[in-house]
Amino acid sequence: MLPKDQLAVVLKDKFQDSFIEITEFRGMLTIHILGEEVVSLLRTLKTDPRFAFNFLANITAVDHLEMGGHARFSVVYHLLNQHEVRRIVVRAWVDEENPRLPSATPLWNTADWQEREVFDLFGIEFEGHPNLTRIMNPDYFQYHPLRKDYPLSGRGERDNFKVVKRSIGSKWQDRRSFE
Amino acid sequence: MGVDRNGKDGWLTTTVDSLANWARKNSLWPMPFGTACCGIEFMSALASRHDLARFGAEAIRFSPRQSDLMIVAGRVPIKLMPVLTRIYEQMPEPKWVISMGACASSGGVFDTYSVIQGIDNFLPVDVYLPGCPPRPEAILDGLILIQKMIKKDSLRHYKVPVEEADV
Numbered sequence: 001m002l003p004k005d006q007l008a009v010v011l012k013d014k015f016q017d018s019f020i021e022i023t024e025f026r027g028m029l030t031i032h033i034l035g036e037e038v039v040s041l042l043r044t045l046k047t048d049p050r051f052a053f054n055f056l057a058n059i060t061a062v063d064h065l066e067m068g069g070h071a072r073f074s075v076v077y078h079l080l081n082q083h084e085v086r087r088i089v090v091r092a093w094v095d096e097e098n099p100r101l102p103s104a105t106p107l108w109n110t111a112d113w114q115e116r117e118v119f120d121l122f123g124i125e126f127e128g129h130p131n132l133t134r135i136m137n138p139d140y141f142q143y144h145p146l147r148k149d150y151p152l153s154g155r156g157e158r159d160n161f162k163v164v165k166r167s168i169g170s171k172w173q174d175r176r177s178f179e
Numbered sequence: 180m181g182v183d184r185n186g187k188d189g190w191l192t193t194t195v196d197s198l199a200n201w202a203r204k205n206s207l208w209p210m211p212f213g214t215a216c217c218g219i220e221f222m223s224a225l226a227s228r229h230d231l232a233r234f235g236a237e238a239i240r241f242s243p244r245q246s247d248l249m250i251v252a253g254r255v256p257i258k259l260m261p262v263l264t265r266i267y268e269q270m271p272e273p274k275w276v277i278s279m280g281a282c283a284s285s286g287g288v289f290d291t292y293s294v295i296q297g298i299d300n301f302l303p304v305d306v307y308l309p310g311c312p313p314r315p316e317a318i319l320d321g322l323i324l325i326q327k328m329i330k331k332d333s334l335r336h337y338k339v340p341v342e343e344a345d346v
């Protein structure tokens with residue numbers, strides 16, 4: 001695997017303006033890139049023998065509302081090279097207005113459910129995904145609760161279910177006095 | 180019972196009452212709705228050290244149609260609330276509900292959009308067990324409270340009042 005500086009040169013050469021930067025934290029490299037190009041970057045990392053990151057370990061996302069960053073959302077891909085046991089992080093930045101990314105399902109089938117989770121919780125859409133539906137929240141749910149502007153206690157989702165009363169006559173309530 | 184027409188509980192009703200209550204309170208069949216850690220604690224209440232069987236409640240039924248005591252042990256998310264309601268409605272009368280633990284009773288520490296803040300918002304609850312999780316002794320205590328309730332019950336309570344009856 002190339003050292004950080006050379007990797008930056010190679011990627012800058014290949015992806016031009018889409019490539020943003022490479023950062024390092026405790027020996028783990030993070031490649032920052034604009035959203036549209038993320039799948040070609042992932043394909044390069046997977047197929048190029050210099051990298052050979054053959055395993056997609058995880059996809060998640062971060063809402064950078066009022067936190068700074070290159071855009072509002074970043075979708076984070078954790079890749080693993082299983083032969084040399086090395087890891088790398090790819091961070092794809094997407095705007096608030098049009099949160100869309102190409103889907104990584106053609107490269108890894110395991111991206112399927114992970115992208116559905118990011119879609120469910122952050123509302124980021126993945127183009128070319130075979131079945132982009134909610135995975136955890138119920139289908140009628142309207143919001144994307146892991147966005148930072150969604151209130152923690154929700155917008156009334158938990159308060160409007162059917163209320164079941166005791167079906168027996170009102171005297172039934174008396175049994176609460178059991179002492 | 181339409182037997183004692185003088186407005187008071189007569190010999191027949193009280194005797195049948197005490198017989199039915201005795202049978203009911205000593206053979207509660209719980210329907211465990213264990214969704215989280217409290218469910219594990221409930222299992223330990225069933226096991227040999229605490230032994231729920233001493234109170235006649237060891238026949239755990241996973242079918243609501245065979246049980247008369249629902250023990251909601253654990254937090255209930257919004258996706259599960261319609262299921263819980265459905266299960267409660269499927270249980271035959273008479274039925275009792277124990278809300279076990281902080282989560283089922285009040286949402287506990289999970290004050291988030293996805294967790295119901297106390298099942299008593301939507302279901303009638305008879306006994307609340309505080310604790311996170313409640314000790315098995317508390318579960319036994321809750322069961323004894325339910326038994327006391329049943330003991331005070333009367334078959335006359337099962338009449339649907341005329342003004343509410345659907346005729």
Ligand code: SF4
Pocket residue numbers: 215216217218252253254279280281282283287310311312313
């Ligand atoms: S009350 Fe405590 S032990 Fe019971 S379900 Fe909630 S967190 Fe778990």
